[in-house]
Amino acid sequence: MLNNAAESIMHxxxxxxxxxxxxxxxYLWDANGNRYLDxxxxxxxxxxxxxxxVLVRAINKQMKELLNGSPALLNNQMIAAADLLVKNSCLDKVWFGNSGAEVNEGAIKLAxxxxAQHLNxxxxxITANNSFHGRTL
Structure with missing residues (x-):
């Protein structure tokens, strides 16, 4: 299996x-049964x-009702999460992204x-050289 990975997964x-x-x-276990602290x-x-x-149960319950990986469509859980975040923060709106790279790009655009609108x-x-902003090609 390891040889297949080298041939089919980009490094x-x-x-x-x-x-x-x-x-x-x-903990993680490998194919040989060895245990590792992750x-x-x-x-x-x-x-x-x-x-x-608790997460396995919640995910299984949700998977039986609706699987929606796109912020392009509304669902009850998205609305409830947004309401909870707005209610318990100084924010008035929430934006959900799909990945670290997308969220970092969104944060830069919002900033x-x-x-431009409020700070003349x-x-x-300002970012740091060689900093990690999400996995992109």
Whole structure:
């Protein structure tokens, strides 16, 4: 299987040779049954660990009702999440993105628009060299 990966998956990051087959909490298991402490946690996507029962139940329930991966369509959960975020923050609107790269690009666009409209045309963005703003080609 590892040979197939080298042939079919584009190299964008150096990966260990182990092929992970399952996860639980903070641990991963490879195809040989070896257990590893997962320090990466899906690059912060799995901050609650792998397969927490409460999330598995919620995801299964939602999958039986509606799967909508696009912010182009409204759904009840999106509206409820937006209402909760607005109610508990200093924000008056929420924008949902699909990826880190998309969210960073959206944040830059919003900051530039705000600067142009409210800060006498200020629209320059300061970033750090070699910083990570999401995976793009």
């Amino acid at each position: 964008v990051v150096t990966r260990p040779e182990q092929v992970m087959v399952r996860g639980k909490g903070s 320090f990466i946690q899906g690059w912060a996507v799995n901050s609650l660990g792998h397969c927490p029962p 530039r628009k705000y600067g 045309g200020a629209y320059e963005i």
